[in-house]
Amino acid sequence: xxxxxxxxxxxxxxxxxxxxxxxxxxxxxxxxxxxxxxxxxxxxxxxxxxxxxxxxxxxxxxxxxxxxxxxxxxxxxxxxxxxxxxxxxxxxxxxxxxxxxxxxxxxxxxxxxxxxxxxxxxxxxxxxxxxxxxxxxxxxxxxxxxxxxxxxxxxxxxxxxxxxxxxxxxxxxxxxxxxxxxxxxxxxxxxxxxxxxxxxxxxxxxxxxxxxxxxxxxxxxxxxxxxxxxxxxxxxxxxxxxxxxxxxxxxxxxxxxxxxxxxxxxxxxxxxxxxxxxxxxxxxxxxxxxxxxxxxxxxxxxxxx
Amino acid sequence: xxxxxxxxxxxxxxxxxxxxxxxxxxxxxxxxxxxxxxxxxxxxxxxxxxxxxxxxxxxxxxxxxxxxxxxxxxxxxxxxxxxxxxxxxxxxxxxxxxxxxxxxxxxxxxxxxxxxxxxxxxxxxxxxxxxxxxxxxxxxxxxxxxxxxxxxxxxxxxxxxxxxxxxxxxxxxxxxxxxxxxxxxxxxxxxxxxxxxxxxxxxxxxxxxxxxxxxxxxxxxxxxxxxxxxxxxxxxxxxxxxxxxxxxxxxxxxxxxxxxxxxxxxxxxxxxxxxxxxxxxxxxxxxxxxxxxxxxxxxxxxxxxxxxxxxxxxxxxxxxxxxxxxxxxxxxxxxxxxxxxxxxxxxxxxxxxxxxxxxxxxxxxxxxxxxxxxxxxxxxxxxxxx
Numbered sequence: 049x050x051x052x053x054x055x056x057x058x059x060x061x062x063x064x065x066x067x068x069x070x071x072x073x074x075x076x077x078x079x080x081x082x083x084x085x086x087x088x089x090x091x092x093x094x095x096x097x098x099x100x101x102x103x104x105x106x107x108x109x110x111x112x113x114x115x116x117x118x119x120x121x122x123x124x125x126x127x128x129x130x131x132x133x134x135x136x137x138x139x140x141x142x143x144x145x146x147x148x149x150x151x152x153x154x155x156x157x158x159x160x161x162x163x164x165x166x167x168x169x170x171x172x173x174x175x176x177x178x179x180x181x182x183x184x185x186x187x188x189x190x191x192x193x194x195x196x197x198x199x200x201x202x203x204x205x206x207x208x209x210x211x212x213x214x215x216x217x218x219x220x221x222x223x224x225x226x227x228x229x230x231x232x233x234x235x236x237x238x239x240x241x242x243x244x245x246x247x248x249x250x251x252x253x254x255x256x257x258x259x260x261x262x263x264x265x266x267x268x269x270x271x272x273x274x275x276x277x278x279x280x281x282x283x284x285x286x287x288x289x290x291x292x293x294x295x296x297x298x299x300x301x302x303x304x305x306x307x308x309x310x311x312x313x314x315x316x317x318x319x320x321x322x323x324x325x326x327x328x329x330x331x332x333x334x335x336x337x338x339x340x341x342x343x344x345x346x347x348x349x350x351x352x353x
Numbered sequence: 354x355x356x357x358x359x360x361x362x363x364x365x366x367x368x369x370x371x372x373x374x375x376x377x378x379x380x381x382x383x384x385x386x387x388x389x390x391x392x393x394x395x396x397x398x399x400x401x402x403x404x405x406x407x408x409x410x411x412x413x414x415x416x417x418x419x420x421x422x423x424x425x426x427x428x429x430x431x432x433x434x435x436x437x438x439x440x441x442x443x444x445x446x447x448x449x450x451x452x453x454x455x456x457x458x459x460x461x462x463x464x465x466x467x468x469x470x471x472x473x474x475x476x477x478x479x480x481x482x483x484x485x486x487x488x489x490x491x492x493x494x495x496x497x498x499x500x501x502x503x504x505x506x507x508x509x510x511x512x513x514x515x516x517x518x519x520x521x522x523x524x525x526x527x528x529x530x531x532x533x534x535x536x537x538x539x540x541x542x543x544x545x546x547x548x549x550x551x552x553x554x555x556x557x558x559x560x561x562x563x564x565x566x567x568x569x570x571x572x573x574x575x576x577x578x579x580x581x582x583x584x585x586x587x588x589x590x591x592x593x594x595x596x597x598x599x600x601x602x603x604x605x606x607x608x609x610x611x612x613x614x615x616x617x618x619x620x621x622x623x624x625x626x627x628x629x630x631x632x633x634x635x636x637x638x639x640x641x642x643x644x645x646x647x648x649x650x651x652x653x654x655x656x657x658x659x660x661x662x663x664x665x666x667x668x669x670x671x672x673x674x675x676x677x678x679x680x681x682x683x684x685x686x687x688x689x690x691x692x693x694x695x696x697x698x699x700x701x702x703x704x705x706x707x708x709x710x711x712x713x714x715x716x717x718x719x720x721x722x723x724x725x726x727x728x729x730x731x732x733x734x735x736x737x738x739x
Binding site: 264 | 403404405424425426428430431432434436438439440441442451452455456499503
């Protein structure tokens with residue numbers, strides 16, 4: 049332990065370098081001690097990763113176990129089930145049109161994310177690169193300061209006046225412009241990362257502002273656009289407040305509102321609710337898994353010396 | 354190609370004046386270098402000519418036509434950026450062809466020009482590569498090619514060699530000049546390296562603090578610098594400056610030693626700066642008497658550069674640099690005598706920094722009787738005693 053302890057101190061003071069010289073090398077050099085220290089470090093690293101992952105995965109694991117429990121077992125509050133059952137799975141899909149609701153959520157989320165990107169990407173380029181209307185960023189961020197419920201009633205009356213209540217178009221419009229400020233702030237960093245000299249080279253080559261944006265910047269922004277679109281999709285998919293008010297029947301309702309329907313007058317059907325939740329999570333996990341590589345930028349490499 | 358005229362140009366960034374009343378004319382087909390220390394405004398001037406920066410006051414004209422309101426897309430100039438600015442998502446062929454597509458040229462004409470430029474720059478084998486797969490020198494060639502293919506009215510180069518290694522820089526310098534001569538292109542070349550400017554340019558415009566301090570051929574600036582700043586900037590190593598006061602036939606330095614002036618400077622008066630280039634000072638170590646005036650100094654530092662050495666010495670209460678041809682130099686701390694030819698002296702007013710005008714008749718006479726003839730290696734006076 050002495051060898052390990054001194055090696056540990058040596059590592060922690062490596063950057064300061066003030067106490068390294070005080071250590072006698074022979075105290076650290078035994079192969080057995082070094083191997084033991086490596087093993088301990090690996091164990092500590094794995095434990096840290098396990099705790100971190102567990103913090104995020106434990107609720108999902110609990111949700112999964114809920115789906116296999118009977119109503120009585122749910123009320124007992126145990127983690128694991130002694131009498132697993134598949135009843136919740138087929139009852140959940142029988143009770144409500146779960147696949148339809150998931151489809152509604154996905155459709156609204158995907159289209160609204162696309163509209164957000166169409167609006168926010170050129171706007172972010174204009175503000176961040178061409179430096180027109182730099183106040184837009186702060187103005188957009190200020191819309192997030194009050195709680196969303198503040199906008200609920202005004203939006204409700206506006207949507208009713210426009211005839212967009214309880215329609216796909218209405219939900220898409222609300223989510224698309226609700227997420228535009230988020231998209232601006234996410235894309236701003238990606239736009240600023242692209243060297244301004246590329247734009248200037250394109251201008252000197254004769255390209256106008258629009259062509260420079262579409263031909264030069266947009267391909268380089270692709271990783272950022274994908275990442276931003278994914279985040280806006282998730283935000284729209286998970287949204288409950290506006291969905292509960294503006295989607296008033298099953299023809300437009302999405303998953304978040306559908307899950308709340310499992311709450312009855314006298315009890316909450318946790319098992320089936322958990323099934324609906326798991327079924328709803330899966331599409332988003334799959335999308336993120338497919339696009340995770342696209343999130344890593346690399347196209348700008350080679351443009352500069 | 355065009356003639357470029359800059360007339361009374363000024364540029365402010367916020368409240369800060371970056372360019373002040375700049376006047377410069379670049380003839381058609383001329384190669385002009387804009388030189389100066391960092392922050393002097395040379396890149397800003399280049400960007401204004403390119404149309405990337407707006408003008409605060411003054412005019413930029415191409416062949417007499419004002420260009421202030423013309424956007425960069427319509428000026429038909431080509432620029433090579435310090436960072437090359439190659440489009441990373443396009444192959445080399447795409448980079449070269451991009452400007453031609455904006456002009457609306459036919460695909461066969463685009464292909465012809467791209468292949469011609471690639472052949473001239475020897476980058477034909479690189480056309481299908483991406484910029485990230487190229488070396489620094491290759492990227493620099495592609496940037497030059499992208500400028501060339503458009504057959505612009507002028508080339509604007511913004512420190513294109515600044516990040517290339519020293520050896521490659523010399524060969525690329527030769528290539529750039531050869532290319533410019535072949536194309537007879539009006540070229541404006543921005544650099545902070547005075548060696549690049551002297552070796553490449555037909556004329557140099559030396560800038561400082563937003564103003565052009567002197568314009569002339571490289572040898573004009575070397576032989577007759579207009580002021581202390583030009584004298585210290587042009588030439589490597591930099592000129593030695595010895596402050597002193599005018600007395601009798603010379604200038605008395607702070608340690609009491611007398612720097613002998615040529616007859617063309619005898620009319621000068623007051624507090625002065627004597628300028629002597631390191632290559633015009635000679636080390637005298639032998640006991641052989643010399644006919645040239647000398648300065649006493651003590652060696653502080655020696656740098657061996659192979660065929661020659663640079664001695665740094667303290668003399669006349671200032672630091673001196675002497676370029677010595679050969680490797681046999683005295684030790685650090687040794688007392689030395691440094692000979693100089695008075696006709697090689699540059700004299701400046703100490704207060705204003707301006708060059709003291711020489712008396713014309715005496716200057717021509719003293720030039721004819723130049724006693725500092727030939728290489729020091731040929732003179733017995735400069736043999737170091739063994």
